[in-house]
Amino acid sequence: MVTMNRNKVVIVGTGQVGATAAFAIVTHGLCNELVLIDHVAAKAAGESHDLDDGSEFQDRHVKVRMGDYADCSDADIVVITVGRKPPANSTRLAELGFTVGLVGDVVDHVMASGFDGVIVMVSNPVDVMAWYAWKRSGLPRTQVLGTGTALDTSRLKTIIGEETGLDPRNVGGFVMGEHGDSQFAAWSTVSLGGKPFAKFLADNRSRFASVSTEEIERKTRMRGNEIVAAKGGTNFGIASTVAGIVQTILWDERRIVPVSTLLDGEYGEHDVFLGVPTELRANGANEIVELELTDEEHAKLHHSAELVRSYCEGLL
Numbered sequence: 362m363v364t365m366n367r368n369k370v371v372i373v374g375t376g377q378v379g380a381t382a383a384f385a386i387v388t389h390g391l392c393n394e395l396v397l398i399d400h401v402a403a404k405a406a407g408e409s410h411d412l413d414d415g416s417e418f419q420d421r422h423v424k425v426r427m428g429d430y431a432d433c434s435d436a437d438i439v440v441i442t443v444g445r446k447p448p449a450n451s452t453r454l455a456e457l458g459f460t461v462g463l464v465g466d467v468v469d470h471v472m473a474s475g476f477d478g479v480i481v482m483v484s485n486p487v488d489v490m491a492w493y494a495w496k497r498s499g500l501p502r503t504q505v506l507g508t509g510t511a512l513d514t515s516r517l518k519t520i521i522g523e524e525t526g527l528d529p530r531n532v533g534g535f536v537m538g539e540h541g542d543s544q545f546a547a548w549s550t551v552s553l554g555g556k557p558f559a560k561f562l563a564d565n566r567s568r569f570a571s572v573s574t575e576e577i578e579r580k581t582r583m584r585g586n587e588i589v590a591a592k593g594g595t596n597f598g599i600a601s602t603v604a605g606i607v608q609t610i611l612w613d614e615r616r617i618v619p620v621s622t623l624l625d626g627e628y629g630e631h632d633v634f635l636g637v638p639t640e641l642r643a644n645g646a647n648e649i650v651e652l653e654l655t656d657e658e659h660a661k662l663h664h665s666a667e668l669v670r671s672y673c674e675g676l677l
């Protein structure tokens with residue numbers, strides 16, 4: 362049997378997030394073809410040439426070029442990063458008025474091409490935008506997802522690594538809910554070296570006396586805002602997150618990642634996209650892992666759901 366491995370990814374929006382995500386996809390050699398679209402065509406053209414110019418020194422040649430919406434017709438994944446650099450001292454939800462028209466327009470163009478792959482939403486407010494793209498596109502729920510709390514979960518692990526001096530990859534568990542101020546660390550799920558995190562701290566009290574879960578959670582929630590204040594946006598963390606999600610889908614890895622996906626009865630919620638652990642396969646977001654949250658964590662998830670739903674109201 363002859364197998365044709367010709368996967369194709371399109372990124373719409375080649376600002377700091379889109380361009381850096383493109384770089385991560387190229388350096389990891391995730392696909393055969395990467396197409397960049399931006400309403401400022403010169404920007405997409407410049408970024409695509411600049412990315413392709415490193416071909417000699419990449420492990421695998423990913424052909425990068427500027428394109429248009431017709432390129433979505435046979436794409437496996439379309440990553441949407443349109444929007445603007447996050448304003449300082451604002452919230453992701455406050456970006457809704459700016460982003461919703463752009464995302465609606467992009468989704469219409471993508472679907473007009475005959476696209477039948479997976480949309481990965483990055484634009485903020487990402488949970489609202491993923492729900493909106495799902496409704497507007499008419500695609501099955503598996504085929505539209507947002508980056509959700511995947512980045513926040515990676516931040517939590519990174520910060521635990523900073524506080525303990527251990528490799529962040531020793532940490533398990535999830536940040537869940539809104540990719541925004543109502544997110545929460547589901548501490549009942551967090552472990553280090555296979556031990557529940559609270560037990561790990563208790564068993565090593567003298568070594569980690571200064572480590573506080575409240576402080577770790579606060580730092581995790583604030584990390585994006587602090588980076589925005591420091592450098593006018595975030596790009597590397599989200600680019601790694603996008604590349605990880607793209608790899609998991611294209612390579613059918615079946616990793617469980619807290620992407621933003623439709624809750625349809627899971628955790629008692631309906632008609633809302635939130636970051637929850639979800640099995641990613643070649644067709645996108647599959648089974649949601651229903652964790653045994655504490656009552657307090659459950660209430661926090663419900664609070665995120667109510668908040669995100671309230672921002673979805675009236676958008677259609």
Ligand SMILES: NC(=O)C1=CN([C@@H]2O[C@H](COP(=O)(O)OP(=O)(O)OC[C@H]3O[C@@H](n4cnc5c(N)ncnc54)[C@H](O)[C@@H]3O)[C@@H](O)[C@H]2O)C=CC1
Binds near residue numbers: 466487540
């Ligand atoms: N989900 C997450 O964890 C994260 C989300 N973001 C979000 O990503 C979005 C992009 O942020 P940045 O790249 O920093 O902004 P940016 O201003 O650097 O780039 C936005 C790009 O979108 C393009 N664009 C705008 N409207 C368009 C349209 N209709 N069609 C095609 N291209 C269009 C612009 O020309 C620009 O190149 C924002 O909504 C930001 O909040 C950023 C970081 C993390």
Ligand SMILES: CC(=O)C(=O)O
Binds near residue numbers: 512595
């Ligand atoms: C900007 C944003 O959403 C983040 O870096 O978390």
